[in-house]
Amino acid sequence: MTDTRPSLITIGRSSIDLYSQDIGKPLPEVRTIGAYLGGSPLNIAVGAARLGVDAALVTAVGDDQVGDFILAGLEREGVRTAYIPRKPGARTSAVILAVQPPDRFPITFYRDNAADIQLSIDDIQAVPIEEARALVVNGTALSKEPGRSATLSACERAHAAGVPVYLDLDFRANQWHDVRAFGLNIRALLPNVDVVIGTEEEINAAMLTDPADITIRHDQMTAPEIRGDVAANTAALLARVSTVVVKEGERGCTVHRAGEEPLSVPGFPVEVLSVLGAGDAFAAGLITGRLRGWDWFRSARLGNACGAIVVTRIGCADFTPTQAEVDTFVEEKGGWACPTSPTLAR
Template identity: 75%
Template sequence: MTDPTPGTELFTVGRSSIDLYSDDIGAPFSEITRFGAYLGGSPLNIAVGASRLGVRSALLTAVGEDQVGDFILAGLERENVETRYIPRKPGTRTSAVLLGIQPPDRFPITFYRENAADIQLGIPDIDAAPIEAARALVVNGSALARDPGRSATLHAARRAHGAGVPVYLDLDFRADMWPGLLGYGLNIRALLRDVDVVLGTEEEINAALLRDPADVTIRHSMITAPEIRGDVAANTAALLAEVPVVIVKEGARGCTVHRQGEAAVTVPGFPVEVLSVLGAGDAFAAGVVAGRLRGLDWPGAARVGNACGAIVVTRIGCANFTPTWAEVQALMDGPA
């Protein structure tokens, strides 16, 4: 990128990967013969999604000194996402994800994150970025699983919050990334003092207040869509006592916006035929942030998020298939 970073409106912090998605739609994972290669990782997807919606975005992650790192950096450059603050970490590997696609409701996924470069993102890397000059920061729950990435994430949120930059927390619960599942909620709750907006599915809301690991069930390698028992309403209220805004993602139903001191507002989704649900939540987050940066109220921004998620589930992939503002507007202007 040639533009100086002070124009950056949005920083996102955390995971990045190469995503290998099956080209053999419907085939069991053991029978896959071909994969397509795409950009991936929740914070990366949000940065690309926001960029496609007209937001000047930068990603704070780390990659290895490997060809996968080259792939990610080149892809981000093509998407006009600022990369100058992405360090290469010697002796690490850039992450990879493999995904099978078995519509309508099975998307088995495998993460390769041993010695992952993005986990090595440290406080000095965060200090190299002008976060205080941004208009929004997105941090990510999975980045709290291990240090030094955990400390870097906490530090980024502290800096942004102290400067009055709105901090969005995408809960992004990935059970296989945590040595102990109760640690997820403990770390999330430690971060909340510096968070303005929480975004999560009903299951992720329950995970944030998890008290018994036995309440988490993962079937068919659906790591991105676990079953988590809990009282969603009570857990949402508990989070709302800590942060001003909690937005609960509710799949095809849309989402509900909860604000301190105000009645909850349900924002309907858009009916579409689902091909792959992976990446929908990241597209939703990009839409909400972009909507807010365009001056929309919370229900209006949530509707943009719903439209982004609806478009992505009709496609195979995450970052590479996030919509433009024109595509989002066309869906929102169409028949309800």
């Protein structure tokens, strides 16, 4: 590593992801499990680093073997770890998943006494946020103290310094004591946010006020049904931030910017094996493009390509693509441009 400050700083949760290698079997029948890096901000940092961005992750790990695993993995990936404190008495998070294609991805979080939630304002004060070119935070970091205040502090400092703040909504219903609290905390953070990134369900969750509008068929499923008017909720968010990027799965995404027509950016058709990690790979690509000075269309296409590659694999950070892989993939799929969409949208 050089002595220069990181271009990208991501803040929030980290974990060891334990993914079944016995595809299609429910967890009681699984006999082989792979261990990978995980957690939305971690995944984004690794994804961006693989695309050539100098990235740093700000999280916290326990004084345990899982913490050792995460730090060693980040070092291998070239992600800066200088701002990751150990939290004695807390545990590094873990996630377990048994993939059951085509549409079942039951995931269990082990986040009781999670070390990353113990990230404090004092920890954030040691991070050179004002010298970064972009900051990424996620919604789950707002679910408990002291991580909530640490995240608020980071965004306040970044906003004051003119550093673009990206908020990945990352709604995990079972991490909140009340699902309405997610939206309340998100809306409180928005004055210090520039870009909101989320799925259509997460956009609805960000404006959720009635718990009757959410259906969680299984507490460990990653995508609860959240009813709402996506267009109206997007507009409500856009009244508070400059850009809202709505992830739309295989359709790609739509970039909404204040005072401009929505920019629809098509995805890349692939056969889906697992959707886990796709949104984080998308964010890594999108933000990397913006750091390169690309327009929103090309940046979002890079995000779509990264997400499309990851859904063909089992895993998150460890399976995000390099720039060479992306270039090959995009060339095979017909190139960066799309005949039905503009190529200039700054």
